[in-house]
Amino acid sequence: MQSVTVYLDYLCPFAWRGLELAHVVAPQLGLTLKLRHYSLEQAHHPDKAGLPPQAPSWHLAQQPLEGPRSLRAFLGSHAARQQGQAAHLRFALELFRLRHQDGRELDEEALVEAVGRAGLDLERFMADFEEEESRRLELARDLEAAAQLGVFGTPTFVLPSGDAAYFRFTQLTTEPELALELWELFTAVLHNGAHIETIRRPRITSA
Amino acid sequence: MQSVTVYLDYLCPFAWRGLELAHVVAPQLGLTLKLRHYSLEQAHHPDKAGLPPQAPSWHLAQQPLEGPRSLRAFLGSHAARQQGQAAHLRFALELFRLRHQDGRELDEEALVEAVGRAGLDLERFMADFEEEESRRLELARDLEAAAQLGVFGTPTFVLPSGDAAYFRFTQLTTEPELALELWELFTAVLHNGAHIETIRRPRITSA
Numbered sequence: 512m513q514s515v516t517v518y519l520d521y522l523c524p525f526a527w528r529g530l531e532l533a534h535v536v537a538p539q540l541g542l543t544l545k546l547r548h549y550s551l552e553q554a555h556h557p558d559k560a561g562l563p564p565q566a567p568s569w570h571l572a573q574q575p576l577e578g579p580r581s582l583r584a585f586l587g588s589h590a591a592r593q594q595g596q597a598a599h600l601r602f603a604l605e606l607f608r609l610r611h612q613d614g615r616e617l618d619e620e621a622l623v624e625a626v627g628r629a630g631l632d633l634e635r636f637m638a639d640f641e642e643e644e645s646r647r648l649e650l651a652r653d654l655e656a657a658a659q660l661g662v663f664g665t666p667t668f669v670l671p672s673g674d675a676a677y678f679r680f681t682q683l684t685t686e687p688e689l690a691l692e693l694w695e696l697f698t699a700v701l702h703n704g705a706h707i708e709t710i711r712r713p714r715i716t717s718a
Numbered sequence: 719m720q721s722v723t724v725y726l727d728y729l730c731p732f733a734w735r736g737l738e739l740a741h742v743v744a745p746q747l748g749l750t751l752k753l754r755h756y757s758l759e760q761a762h763h764p765d766k767a768g769l770p771p772q773a774p775s776w777h778l779a780q781q782p783l784e785g786p787r788s789l790r791a792f793l794g795s796h797a798a799r800q801q802g803q804a805a806h807l808r809f810a811l812e813l814f815r816l817r818h819q820d821g822r823e824l825d826e827e828a829l830v831e832a833v834g835r836a837g838l839d840l841e842r843f844m845a846d847f848e849e850e851e852s853r854r855l856e857l858a859r860d861l862e863a864a865a866q867l868g869v870f871g872t873p874t875f876v877l878p879s880g881d882a883a884y885f886r887f888t889q890l891t892t893e894p895e896l897a898l899e900l901w902e903l904f905t906a907v908l909h910n911g912a913h914i915e916t917i918r919r920p921r922i923t924s925a
Contacts, residue, residue, distance in 0.1 A: 659922070660920055661920030661921050661922040662920050663920060674919070675919060675920055676917050677916060677918045677920065678914075678917055679915045679916040680910075680912040680913055680915060681912070681913040681915060682911060682912045682913045683912075684911070689911065689912075693910060693914075696903070696906055697914075699903055700907060701917075701919070703899075703903055704889060704891070704896065705887040705888070705889045705890075705891060705896075705900050706888045706889045707885075707886070707887045707900075707903075707904075708919050709884060709885070709916075709917070709918040709919070710883050710885055710886075710904060710907050710908075710914070710916070710918075711870075711883055711915065711916045711917075711918060712881070712882060712884075712908070712916070713867055713868030713874060713882055713884065714868050714915075715868040
């Protein structure tokens with residue numbers, strides 16, 4: 512099976528839509544989804560102003576658990592990953608839905624609820640979560656890999672061809688045919704011989 | 719005939735490729751091309767740091783002719799436009815090729831050569847160019863229209879549907895079928911029901 516890597520941040524509604532899309536199309540295309548993490552809080556932290564994106568001066572993975580809004584979700588995501596790739600995907604989808612459909616905070620209660628909805632083993636999840644230093648190391652590795660790749664936002668997809676791109680859309684579709692059409696458009700853009708680097712709408716902002 | 723508006727800057731190699739593409743597909747699709755201007759020198763001027771893009775503190779159209787690298791080309795473009803839309807397009811293509819194929823500066827000699835290659839009336843071009851205040855007013859109007867639309871780079875295309883986007887690719891194709899395929903991919907992205915806002919590859923930069 513070919514694999515698509517998705518860089519995501521649970522805070523990001525575009526990452527949520529992107530993962531729902533990939534989840535719908537993956538079985539149709541025989542793809543597996545590998546989830547990795549990129550942190551908007553780390554990328555946009557005030558301490559980073561003026562520094563290149565590859566040189567973060569503020570490391571999310573080293574912060575106290577009660578500080579940043581996203582750290583607990585990322586560590587929970589790495590805990591869920593211990594139960595396998597499919598369990599990780601189900602957990603991520605449920606946590607995204609709790610955040611972006613139900614407007615929930617990414618707190619411990621939401622993590623436990625996502626574990627339950629996704630059918631993961633809660634006891635094992637809690638034990639893995641409590642191995643916090645291991646989870647923090649895994650998170651740091653993901654954020655470093657994202658920086659190496661030049662990821663600047665979520666979702667960023669890495670296709671089996673090696674092509675990678677940020678893909679931002681505002682209307683979620685989970686209807687299989689429409690989802691497939693949208694995904695094929697995205698991959699066709701990345702595989703076109705003109706080497707398309709960017710398609711981006713201007714955003715009209717009032718002066 | 720339906721019309722596509724292209725915002726361009728003669729300094730920009732992506733605008734050159736974009737215009738060559740549009741030039742190849744326009745007759746196949748029964749489209750006319752209307753050229754307008756956006757200035758990278760104005761957008762990225764140091765005086766603008768920290769200001770919103772809609773509030774330029776440095777206006778290209780008010781600068782001396784011998785200062786910025788792009789002003790003479792923009793005023794020449796407005797002079798060429800006085801000879802009609804088709805003449806304007808031919809002039810723009812020739813000036814882009816002189817700059818980005820032949821590596822020429824955008825000086826008076828290059829303007830005159832573009833006029834010749836494009837088959838425009840040189841005497842009329844020079845007279846229109848010398849009506850410099852009118853050309854500067856037209857340029858200021860274009861740059862203001864670009865700011866209103868939220869244009870942030872060139873080329874930005876405005877399709878007959880009203881959808882607008884920046885479209886950046888690195889491999890020029892003028893082969894009609896491949897060009898049409900590339901254009902149709904671009905328009906399909908903008909017309910897809912998911913309202914795609916951005917597809918953008920990460921750029922790997924060494925730390």
